[in-house]
Amino acid sequence: VNHARLVVAVGVAVAVAVGAARPASAGTPAECVDYSPLGFCIEWGTPGTEGPGTPGGSGGGDEPTCYWVNLDYVPSDSTIFVDYGIEPPPEGVDVVWQALECSDGTIGDDMRWIIPPGPRDIAEGVRGRIVGTLPGPTVASSPADGVPAIVGMPVFVQVTNWTGVVTMQECAGFCVTVTAVPSLTFNPGEVDAPPVACAGPGTAYLPDGPPAEEQALADGACSYTYRLRTRVPGRPPAWSGSVSVTWAITWSATTGATGALTPVTRSADLPRAVEEVQTVVSGGHRP
Amino acid sequence: MRRGLLAVIAVVLLVGACSGDDASDPTTSSSASSTSPVEPTTTSTSTTPATSVDPTTTASSAPSTSQPTTTPATRTPAAIETVLQGLLGRYDEAVTTILTDPRVTSDSASPAVTAYLALFAPDSTFAQGALTSWAQDAAEGRSYRPGPSGSMINSTLMDVTVASDTEAAFTVCAANSMQVIDAAGNVIESSGGVTFVNATAVQVDGEWLLRDLSQSSGDCPEPGTDT
Numbered sequence: 001v002n003h004a005r006l007v008v009a010v011g012v013a014v015a016v017a018v019g020a021a022r023p024a025s026a027g028t029p030a031e032c033v034d035y036s037p038l039g040f041c042i043e044w045g046t047p048g049t050e051g052p053g054t055p056g057g058s059g060g061g062d063e064p065t066c067y068w069v070n071l072d073y074v075p076s077d078s079t080i081f082v083d084y085g086i087e088p089p090p091e092g093v094d095v096v097w098q099a100l101e102c103s104d105g106t107i108g109d110d111m112r113w114i115i116p117p118g119p120r121d122i123a124e125g126v127r128g129r130i131v132g133t134l135p136g137p138t139v140a141s142s143p144a145d146g147v148p149a150i151v152g153m154p155v156f157v158q159v160t161n162w163t164g165v166v167t168m169q170e171c172a173g174f175c176v177t178v179t180a181v182p183s184l185t186f187n188p189g190e191v192d193a194p195p196v197a198c199a200g201p202g203t204a205y206l207p208d209g210p211p212a213e214e215q216a217l218a219d220g221a222c223s224y225t226y227r228l229r230t231r232v233p234g235r236p237p238a239w240s241g242s243v244s245v246t247w248a249i250t251w252s253a254t255t256g257a258t259g260a261l262t263p264v265t266r267s268a269d270l271p272r273a274v275e276e277v278q279t280v281v282s283g284g285h286r287p
Numbered sequence: 288m289r290r291g292l293l294a295v296i297a298v299v300l301l302v303g304a305c306s307g308d309d310a311s312d313p314t315t316s317s318s319a320s321s322t323s324p325v326e327p328t329t330t331s332t333s334t335t336p337a338t339s340v341d342p343t344t345t346a347s348s349a350p351s352t353s354q355p356t357t358t359p360a361t362r363t364p365a366a367i368e369t370v371l372q373g374l375l376g377r378y379d380e381a382v383t384t385i386l387t388d389p390r391v392t393s394d395s396a397s398p399a400v401t402a403y404l405a406l407f408a409p410d411s412t413f414a415q416g417a418l419t420s421w422a423q424d425a426a427e428g429r430s431y432r433p434g435p436s437g438s439m440i441n442s443t444l445m446d447v448t449v450a451s452d453t454e455a456a457f458t459v460c461a462a463n464s465m466q467v468i469d470a471a472g473n474v475i476e477s478s479g480g481v482t483f484v485n486a487t488a489v490q491v492d493g494e495w496l497l498r499d500l501s502q503s504s505g506d507c508p509e510p511g512t513d514t
Contacts, residue, residue, distance in 0.1 A: 032413055032499070035420040037431060038440050038463060039382050040484055040502040041413070066504055083511025085436035085464025085479030100480070102504040109510050110463070112478030 033262060042066075043131065066102040067128050068112065070172075073097075075111075084111050119176050120259055123251035126170050126178040127261045130249070134180070135161050136266040139243050142205035148273040154216035154225045155272065157186045157243055162201035166247070175254045180247040180264070188224040189241035189272065198222030202243075226274040238271040364447050367455055370495045371488060375442040375459060378406055378497065383439050385418075386465070387432065389425035392418045406497050408489055413499045428470025434479050436464035442484075445507075452490065459484040459500070460507035481507040 032041035074097055081088055089095040096116050100108030117125075138161040139145065149155045166180040184198040199220025209215055216223035230238055244267040252258040381403040385391060391399040400418065407414040424430070433439050442461040449455045460481050467476035483505035487498040 032416050032501075035417050036482075036502050037386060037424070037465070037467075038461060038482065038502075039378075039417040039420075040461075040482065040500045041416075042502050044501070066502065079511065081435060085434040085462070085510070087434050087466050087474065087477040089477070090474065104504055106504045108480070108482070108504060109507055110478065110480035110482055112476060114476045 043128075066100050066108060067125060068098040068114075069101045071097040071099055080111070084109075086111060086113070089113050117172075119174065119253035119255055119257045120251070122170055122172060122176045123178050123253070123259065123261060126168050126176060126251070127180075127249055130166055130168050130178060130180050130247075131264050133166070134163065134245075134247060134264055134266060137161065137184075137243050137245050137268045139268050139270055140204065141270065145270060148230075148275045149226050151226055151229055151274060151276045154212050154223045155188070156203045156205040156212075156215070157198070157222045157224075157270070158202035158204045159184055159243065159245060160201075162245075163247075176251055177253075178249060178251045178261070180249045182245050182247045184222060185244045185246065186222050186224060186270075187242045187244065188226065189239035189270075190224075190226055190228055190274075193224065193226075193239075196222060196224055226272065229274045229276040231273065231275075238273040241270040241272050243268050243270050364449055367449060367488075367495065368444055368447055371447065371455070371457055372444045374406060374488065374495065374497060375444055377402070378500075379438075379440045379442050381406060383433075385421050386439055387430065389421040389430055392422040392425060408491050408496045408498055411498070414497075430468045431465045432468060434464030434466055434477055436462070436479065439463060439465045454490070455488050455495075457486050457488065458505060459486055462510075480510050483507050 030044045032044055034041070034043035036042050078088075080086065094116060095113040097113050098111065100110040102108060137159045140158045140160050142156045143149055162184075163180075163182055165182070167177060169175055169177045184200070184202055186196040186198055186202070187193075188196070197220075199222070202222035203215070203218070203220075205212060206215060213225075215221060216225060226239070228235065228239075230236055244265050246263055246265045248263050249261040250259065251261060381399065384399040385403060391397045394400065403418070404411070404414050431439060440461055440463050442459050445458045445460055447455055447457045461484055462481050464479040465477070466474045467478075469475045483503055484500050485503045485505075486500040488495050489498045490496075
């Protein structure tokens with residue numbers, strides 16, 4: 001029996017996200033943060049360039065995000081129970097039928113019915129949809145990426161594809177609003193260097209502004225001044241810096257219920273060679 | 288569904304068989320050659336990665352529990368397919384055992400846990416993460432049992448890309464049929480269908496082991512196409 005591809009009602013209630021493989025940061029092993037009951041990863045926690053099933057990868061990948069999405073009808077063809085291997089719902093029990101839909105436009109070949117979800121279940125699904133839209137950070141820095149920094153001179157970092165606060169709402173009798181608030185962290189990578197908590201999307205160096213040292217001291221400045229040069233014995237060619245955006249995710253329902261969900265972090269590597277400039281004073285008075 | 292699956296794979300095989308070698312391509316891709324159960328065997332092969340698959344070679348869905356996957360010189364796609372399908376068969380068994388009673392995950396020495404971990408590279412954070420997820424099921428009183436198809440998961444190897452002597456990416460179509468049972472014994476969910484999976488295997492000390500498996504979107508035979 002060939003079933004016509006299932007028509008999915010987007011915009012009704014969205015349920016639990018089931019597939020969200022995210023890229024793994026180059027050189028950074030990805031870690032799965034959510035699994036399906038069958039043990040398959042449905043969300044990778046570290047972004048980057050290598051993907052699941054990608055040689056050399058460590059999980060993650062630029063894969064579509066898939067979600068359980070409510071159907072706007074009850075499947076009436078009884079062969080669905082045989083073809084999909086689904087038990088008929090109990091008599092007299094209200095259930096919600098769902099099918100798998102992915103962000104690349106495909107509709108999966110998985111179906112299920114569930115007891116109607118509560119607000120947290122709906123929030124989890126909405127979170128999944130949001131996660132699928134959160135990009136890895138695109139970083140602009142001064143000096144530019146690949147240009148060595150100078151000992152004692154601040155480096156400035158800014159994310160150019162800053163999402164700002166992301167909000168999404170779904171309603172199913174009641175409404176659930178999920179909010180993702182981003183925060184930026186700059187890890188310079190230098191030995192003993194603490195992570196820098198940056199304000200907003202970071203800091204762009206202003207050539208016509210105050211001295212760089214002064215700009216770096218501004219409250220929330222996304223800046224770090226390297227102290228140790230690289231490319232000397234015992235140190236790497238470059239400090240393995242990185243930039244991470246973490247979205248804290250919360251939800252609230254019109255029923256009054258609220259809660260927090262698993263945060264999402266996207267990172268980009270920002271290695272930095274550091275050089276030292278030695279000043280030679282010439283023409284001075286010789287005592 | 289099985290007949291439809293075989294038809295699809297046969298078409299894929301024909302395409303694969305007609306494709307020529309590409310010496311400039313460092314990777315080697317092939318399609319699984321069969322879904323019929325054949326015991327995986329220890330295979331001796333040449334040291335040069337092959338670039339095509341013998342369509343007469345049968346891969347395995349390996350229903351047995353402890354087939355060897357040690358393949359000292361397994362490098363050709365066909366040989367790797369046999370090993371990977373064997374791994375998938377053992378994966379299905381291990382996962383089914385755990386899902387039936389997720390409480391077994393509380394004992395790291397339980398046969399179910401050790402059988403599952405043995406499928407992955409040593410100290411796999413991926414496998415540990417999955418066990419943690421099942422432990423959460425147990426904590427919430429949730430367990431699983433097969434749906435009408437009779438088996439919770441039945442994985443079929445679809446395609447293999449050999450990246451090196453020690454690493455291969457592959458895709459899987461996992462037919463699934465299950466019911467979710469709450470702590471009171473009520474059925475609270477029933478799901479089924481076919482799940483597309485991207486996966487990676489690595490060779491450690493001559494043994495092919497799983498590194499990760501990710502649910503994704505891709506082409507699998509449509510449920511019910513064989514009826």
